[in-house]
Amino acid sequence: MSSQLATVFLERGDVRGQELALLLDLKTDDIQDAPDEWHLTIEHGKLALRQSDGNLFTFSFEDIRNRVENARWSAIAKACASVRRPKVLDALGGWGLDAIILSMAGCRVTVTEASPIVCAVAKNLAREANTPLAFTCGFVEDYLNTSGELFDVVYLDPIFPQHPKGARPSRRMQILHSLAKTDSDLRAVFEIAKKHALNRVVVKHRRNQPTLFGAPHWQITSKTVRFDIYRASA
Numbered sequence: 534m535s536s537q538l539a540t541v542f543l544e545r546g547d548v549r550g551q552e553l554a555l556l557l558d559l560k561t562d563d564i565q566d567a568p569d570e571w572h573l574t575i576e577h578g579k580l581a582l583r584q585s586d587g588n589l590f591t592f593s594f595e596d597i598r599n600r601v602e603n604a605r606w607s608a609i610a611k612a613c614a615s616v617r618r619p620k621v622l623d624a625l626g627g628w629g630l631d632a633i634i635l636s637m638a639g640c641r642v643t644v645t646e647a648s649p650i651v652c653a654v655a656k657n658l659a660r661e662a663n664t665p666l667a668f669t670c671g672f673v674e675d676y677l678n679t680s681g682e683l684f685d686v687v688y689l690d691p692i693f694p695q696h697p698k699g700a701r702p703s704r705r706m707q708i709l710h711s712l713a714k715t716d717s718d719l720r721a722v723f724e725i726a727k728k729h730a731l732n733r734v735v736v737k738h739r740r741n742q743p744t745l746f747g748a749p750h751w752q753i754t755s756k757t758v759r760f761d762i763y764r765a766s767a
């Protein structure tokens with residue numbers, strides 16, 4: 534299946550930018566031709582997102598170092614711990630934060646992410662974290678149908694519905710929401726995930742959010758989120 538490549542917009546002669554583009558499998562174009570909306574660029578030698586009005590967003594491993602430190606004991610690691618060093622597909626990969634936590638907890642992780650820009654940022658984060666994630670920048674349905682690959686665990690973290698008390702998500706999540714692909718039928722994604730999971734499908738929810746796909750076999754709950762676990766049918 535074809536992986537979708539994002540474009541990074543560079544100043545002419547930006548050699549470090551060109552090198553990073555090559556590493557992350559990005560197309561390049563001149564900064565003068567950058568669109569108004571969020572686009573990839575290089576700021577002080579680092580990958581960044583920018584809008585034409587000057588809005589800037591950077592996301593580096595330093596921003597998440599504290600969160601990944603105790604990866605092994607995290608609720609997500611417990612929810613995905615089906616066998617020793619499980620092979621996990623993080624099917625809705627986003628910025629790749631959960632994937633990095635799972636990898637640091639000892640899982641062998643493949644990531645699929647449908648938004649090419651988000652996927653590029655996630656790849657860069659994994660590179661900075663020195664975490665061996667395998668990426669496919671594209672829709673998980675296409676990836677699984679084409680590859681036929683099986684995983685011990687398929688992990689799904691769909692975008693949460695609006696907070697019941699109207700709490701605003703962090704800037705990082707707001708930007709993710711504006712770039713995320715939301716056209717897939719999540720029920721269809723869940724069904725295909727079940728077919729490609731040898732042991733379980735794990736679905737992340739807000740702690741008190743109703744289940745998305747019917748009663749799970751069991752649940753693991755942390756302070757703010759809940760993981761619904763479904764035994765596999767593969």
Ligand SMILES: C[S@@+](CC[C@H](N)C(=O)[O-])C[C@H]1O[C@@H](n2cnc3c(N)ncnc32)[C@H](O)[C@@H]1O
Nearest residue numbers: 625627628629630631647672673690713714717
């Ligand atoms: C809530 S985010 C995941 C956040 C992620 N767990 C993290 O740690 O950053 C959900 C992501 O799923 C992606 N997505 C939605 N449908 C998809 C599909 N069919 N295949 C692959 N990715 C998809 C969206 O673009 C979005 O980035």
